[in-house]
Amino acid sequence: MAAIFHVLVIDDDLELRESLRKSLVRLGCEVSIADTAENGLNKLQNEQYDAVFAALCVRSVGGRYIARWVKQQSSETKFFIVTGWKGDLEPKLLQIDGIHDVIHKPINFTEIRDKVLEHLG
Numbered sequence: 017m018a019a020i021f022h023v024l025v026i027d028d029d030l031e032l033r034e035s036l037r038k039s040l041v042r043l044g045c046e047v048s049i050a051d052t053a054e055n056g057l058n059k060l061q062n063e064q065y066d067a068v069f070a071a072l073c074v075r076s077v078g079g080r081y082i083a084r085w086v087k088q089q090s091s092e093t094k095f096f097i098v099t100g101w102k103g104d105l106e107p108k109l110l111q112i113d114g115i116h117d118v119i120h121k122p123i124n125f126t127e128i129r130d131k132v133l134e135h136l137g
Contacts, residue, residue: 053078079099084114097118098118
């Protein structure tokens with residue numbers, strides 16, 4: 017069976033990457049992993065992804081920077097910020113940065129499933 021979506025996960029936290037990977041594979045996605053922002057940007061330059069899941073805080077380059085870069089390169093790629101931040105993130109600023117939605121830590125399969133279905137179909 018072919019993967020439904022080609023997805024990139026960018027995070028320097030091994031446990032979070034693995035949790036996201038397992039959830040996305042369970043949904044039928046083909047998942048690529050990047051353990052740094054630089055590795056993620058390199059992968060994005062060389063491959064097309066349906067969606068990117070990146071931590072809000074990634075060493076050296078923040079997730080919002082990655083989102084803006086993705087938005088400039090491919091308006092079709094959906095971008096999800098992953099964060100443990102419990103406060104409100106301004107929806108208009110997220111939209112300006114090209115962020116389609118927020119995934120909250122700890123990773124919850126139901127939340128990921130619902131947001132992937134909402135934004136990717």
